[in-house]
Amino acid sequence: MVLPVKRWLTSTDFKKIMARMQWDKLLLICAGSVAVMGCRLYKPPSQLPVASSIVLDELVIYSDFQLPENHRLLRDLEAMRERLTTTLALRPSNAPIEVYLFKTPRRYYRFLARRYPDCPQRRAFFAQNGSRLCVYTYWGDQVSEDLSHEVCHGYLHATIPRIPLWIDEGIAEFYEADRGNTGWNPSQYDLLITARESQRWQPDLERLERLVQTESLTEMDYAEAWLWAHFLLTTSEVRKALLREYLADCGRGDVESMSKRLSRVDPNYGQSVQQHLERMRLNDVFAP
Numbered sequence: 001m002v003l004p005v006k007r008w009l010t011s012t013d014f015k016k017i018m019a020r021m022q023w024d025k026l027l028l029i030c031a032g033s034v035a036v037m038g039c040r041l042y043k044p045p046s047q048l049p050v051a052s053s054i055v056l057d058e059l060v061i062y063s064d065f066q067l068p069e070n071h072r073l074l075r076d077l078e079a080m081r082e083r084l085t086t087t088l089a090l091r092p093s094n095a096p097i098e099v100y101l102f103k104t105p106r107r108y109y110r111f112l113a114r115r116y117p118d119c120p121q122r123r124a125f126f127a128q129n130g131s132r133l134c135v136y137t138y139w140g141d142q143v144s145e146d147l148s149h150e151v152c153h154g155y156l157h158a159t160i161p162r163i164p165l166w167i168d169e170g171i172a173e174f175y176e177a178d179r180g181n182t183g184w185n186p187s188q189y190d191l192l193i194t195a196r197e198s199q200r201w202q203p204d205l206e207r208l209e210r211l212v213q214t215e216s217l218t219e220m221d222y223a224e225a226w227l228w229a230h231f232l233l234t235t236s237e238v239r240k241a242l243l244r245e246y247l248a249d250c251g252r253g254d255v256e257s258m259s260k261r262l263s264r265v266d267p268n269y270g271q272s273v274q275q276h277l278e279r280m281r282l283n284d285v286f287a288p
């Protein structure tokens, strides 16, 4: 059962947060801790929006404005965790995920410019540094999708800290638009269909698996990662089981690639994923 607790921060809370910041600085200076970049760029935070906080089990949402504790967005994030954990058979984790929610884009981008001057201007990002899992974004028109995507990274990294990039992004894209209810992601689908129609793209899982830097991912890579996740999760129980086993092995450090695993059960899996995309196109009355 989930018991939401909303509170204004006390001085004790501030001391705890400051203690965490100092500990992070020590890690970075003394241990040379390497942050995960891109969606996950990390340096010690400052100017954080911590006036208010809501605790929803492992999710701790800090904000610089008062967020209604029963806001639908928060319920959706909770429901997403349950759906994600069940669908992917993830090992339970009680690692906290800190979400920092700014009231305005101006405050968020000012924070970004001060703390992450080299970071691309993204509306939201996820940062993993050691055991700390943090999401940063602002309250805007796309906050629902942005939070779903980044918090999904948090849930995944809480149980699989070294999850491969392609499936990390693929699953986050799958859960982004409707919290994984159907996994449908219209913007990524449109990108793929348009590129395929103009013969600018073919799915290539082995190529995607070789990409390990978030900064090197293109729009098409995110879209293709979504397609593979959608293919694995929605087309057959065998493929879904394959993904569950793969993620469980990733959690144990086993890294046999998904392309090798797929090729054992379906030597023509490249054609199968194209057929999956084609079936989606045939069902789409707006497709070219």
Ligand SMILES: [Zn+2]
Binding pocket: 039, 149, 153, 169, 172
């Ligand atoms: Zn991402």
